[in-house]
Amino acid sequence: MSGRFGFAPAEDRPIAYLDRIRSYYETLGYGKPYEWAHYVETPFAALGKPLAEARVALVTTAAPYQPGKGDQGPGAPYNAAAKFYSVYSGDSMSDPDLRISHIAIDRDHTTAEDIGSWFPLRELLAAAREGRIGEVAPRFHGAPTNRSHAATIEVDAPELLARCRGDGADAVVLAAN
Amino acid sequence: MCHQTVSLAARALEAAGIPTVVMGCARDIVEHAGVPRFLFSDFPLGNPAGRPHDPASQRATLALALRLLESAPGPNTTVRNPLAWSDDPSWKRDFSNIDLVPPEEIARRRAEFDRIKEVAKSRREEDAAAG
Numbered sequence A: 001m002s003g004r005f006g007f008a009p010a011e012d013r014p015i016a017y018l019d020r021i022r023s024y025y026e027t028l029g030y031g032k033p034y035e036w037a038h039y040v041e042t043p044f045a046a047l048g049k050p051l052a053e054a055r056v057a058l059v060t061t062a063a064p065y066q067p068g069k070g071d072q073g074p075g076a077p078y079n080a081a082a083k084f085y086s087v088y089s090g091d092s093m094s095d096p097d098l099r100i101s102h103i104a105i106d107r108d109h110t111t112a113e114d115i116g117s118w119f120p121l122r123e124l125l126a127a128a129r130e131g132r133i134g135e136v137a138p139r140f141h142g143a144p145t146n147r148s149h150a151a152t153i154e155v156d157a158p159e160l161l162a163r164c165r166g167d168g169a170d171a172v173v174l175a176a177n
Numbered sequence B: 001m002c003h004q005t006v007s008l009a010a011r012a013l014e015a016a017g018i019p020t021v022v023m024g025c026a027r028d029i030v031e032h033a034g035v036p037r038f039l040f041s042d043f044p045l046g047n048p049a050g051r052p053h054d055p056a057s058q059r060a061t062l063a064l065a066l067r068l069l070e071s072a073p074g075p076n077t078t079v080r081n082p083l084a085w086s087d088d089p090s091w092k093r094d095f096s097n098i099d100l101v102p103p104e105e106i107a108r109r110r111a112e113f114d115r116i117k118e119v120a121k122s123r124r125e126e127d128a129a130a131g
Helices: A017-027 A121-129 A149-166 B002-015 B027-033 B055-071 B089-093 B103-130
Strands: A055-060 A088-091 A139-142 A171-175 B020-024 B037-040 B077-080
Touching: A017 B027, A055 A121, A055 A149, A121 B055, A139 A149, A149 B002, A171 B002, A171 B055, B002 B020, B002 B027, B020 B027, B020 B055, B027 B037, B027 B077, B037 B055, B055 B077
Parallel strands: A055 A139, A055 A171, A171 B020, B020 B037, B037 B077
Antiparallel strands: A088 A139
């Protein structure tokens, strides 16, 4: 904070990722900029029951640790070999070992050391124990991060929906990286 | 891509009647896509659920997401996590900031990205072959 009115520094605002990424790849010499998904209208479904009675599912973009697929962290460089291209599911009670080395996280300022900072299963289970939510859905689901809008919209999102429905989820928490 | 993927999945779930909340750190990407509920944490990418090795921040972050899930008045509701990554906001300068990349470094970055794309492509083909 500074000055008479306690204003924050001007640079202390959310990073403009769309602009940063566009400039970055243009300067690297790639042609037409990527067209990011953009909608003006957004669907909305109200929670149909008290949260304390709801079964809540978790969706993540993290990947299960894959031995033999190179360094997956903590502190790993970007590892495309650890990517996955199909929706997967895991047991919510299994204490899974999930990694984010296949994602363009901010490697200058974070190292992916603590799964609790990107996969909130532990806290979601605590919320269920404490009665804040009804229960955690039996499975969590992994969403492939894909440049292809067709793959995400036509294949992966319907698959995630089918799995969440199959588990009787009343609501879904999705954690992006 | 990660924030876009999750945003599109949230939209599909919501359109089918299942309420969602997205937790993430890239505000513009999520709001550009348009999601019903978004808990924005102004943290480096890779920390949508709180600060590492800080269980209290992870607990508070999920608690906010759950409050948002039950109380958003309508779509495109963003709540900003009041927690800060650091007292010093200078970390925000660095991510994919081409202005900070020396000119002699550009070709190397391009080659590295091309290499990554090749690895990703063969990985995708392996997955497709595996069925």
